[in-house]
Amino acid sequence: MCMGHVGGPRRRLTRRGFLRLSAVALAGGGAAVVLQPLYRVWLPQIGRGPAPAAPLDAPRFDGQRAFALLRAQVAFGPRNPGSSGHAQCRAWLLDELSAVCERTAAQDLAVSVRGQRLALSNLIGLVRPAAERQVLLCAHWDTRPWADQDPNPANRRTPILGANDGASGVAAVLELARVLAATPADFGVVVVLFDGEDYGPGIEDMFLGSRYYADHIWPDRPAYGILLDMVGDRNLTVYQEVISTQRAPEVVARVWSAAARLGYEAVFPPVPKYVVYDDHVPLLDRGVPVIDVVDFDYPPWHTLGDTVEQCAAASLQVVGETVLEALTGG
Numbered sequence: 277m278c279m280g281h282v283g284g285p286r287r288r289l290t291r292r293g294f295l296r297l298s299a300v301a302l303a304g305g306g307a308a309v310v311l312q313p314l315y316r317v318w319l320p321q322i323g324r325g326p327a328p329a330a331p332l333d334a335p336r337f338d339g340q341r342a343f344a345l346l347r348a349q350v351a352f353g354p355r356n357p358g359s360s361g362h363a364q365c366r367a368w369l370l371d372e373l374s375a376v377c378e379r380t381a382a383q384d385l386a387v388s389v390r391g392q393r394l395a396l397s398n399l400i401g402l403v404r405p406a407a408e409r410q411v412l413l414c415a416h417w418d419t420r421p422w423a424d425q426d427p428n429p430a431n432r433r434t435p436i437l438g439a440n441d442g443a444s445g446v447a448a449v450l451e452l453a454r455v456l457a458a459t460p461a462d463f464g465v466v467v468v469l470f471d472g473e474d475y476g477p478g479i480e481d482m483f484l485g486s487r488y489y490a491d492h493i494w495p496d497r498p499a500y501g502i503l504l505d506m507v508g509d510r511n512l513t514v515y516q517e518v519i520s521t522q523r524a525p526e527v528v529a530r531v532w533s534a535a536a537r538l539g540y541e542a543v544f545p546p547v548p549k550y551v552v553y554d555d556h557v558p559l560l561d562r563g564v565p566v567i568d569v570v571d572f573d574y575p576p577w578h579t580l581g582d583t584v585e586q587c588a589a590a591s592l593q594v595v596g597e598t599v600l601e602a603l604t605g606g
């Protein structure tokens with residue numbers, strides 16, 4: 277993503293003529309695996325402690341599990357379009373989505389940027405696709421091809437690892453999909469992992485996958501959506517993002533009130549701070565209320581220092597619980 281200015285132009289992001297559909301490939305259609313416990317653990321009640329937050333057999337968001345998903349992506353190396361890490365991670369993500377989603381698809385697109393042809397894929401998974409109401413959960417899976425904010429000028433043409441900027445949002449979304457698939461609910465979840473978010477270097481060559489998706493929403497238009505980006509910072513503070521507060525205030529209220537109910541107000545201060553241009557903007561331009569949950573106070577942003585060591589399972593845990601509460605609680 278990149279930063280904008282408060283009160284700056286709210287022009288629609290230009291959709292350039294270079295996007296074209298190559299294929300929407302269906303990649304498997306396995307049924308969701310829902311594991312139910314075979315027995316319920318019985319514990320004698322001693323005293324009158326606080327009631328458990330959820331029944332013992334309710335699936336819970338597991339920050340450690342999400343952190344392992346973050347590590348697994350970083351292990352492929354940089355995942356910028358055209359790299360071997362990109363190709364390997366694409367295949368791995370489709371496997372991960374297939375493990376928890378009823379349907380999985382790759383929305384492939386070909387893009388020309390400054391004479392270079394890029395093969396991009398938005399990766400899509402559906403949980404309860406038959407439900408009438410659908411909620412979008414999304415993140416970008418590609419990583420920045422150049423560390424243009426690195427303090428060392430010699431590093432500024434080197435691709436970044438994107439542990440936080442890329443892998444963290446995907447990790448949280450995948451773990452949320454697993455939990456939501458195993459949680460009875462009256463809504464379905466459309467998981468979309470966008471490609472080409474961080475290409476650039478300028479804003480005109482960013483959000484390539486989400487712009488395409490906004491013009492080719494599949495399968496149906498969601499009721500609302502939540503974008504997760506840079507949510508793994510070990511020093512996590514998620515202020516409200518300004519464009520989201522202006523254009524989808526009800527979704528912002530839903531997420532920040534969920535955080536407050538869980539006692540996470542210190543991590544989710546209910547205050548707007550940055551204007552962040554990100555994958556939510558093309559969808560907002562199409563009238564879909566999608567907000568950006570993003571921690572922009574991250575010094576290693578777009579540097580070679582965006583590594584696993586900067587991230588923490590505890591941060592993913594707070595974000596995962598908050599999003600789950602926003603979707604199912606209240």
Ligand SMILES: [Zn+2]
Nearest residue numbers: 277420441474
């Ligand atoms: Zn970025």
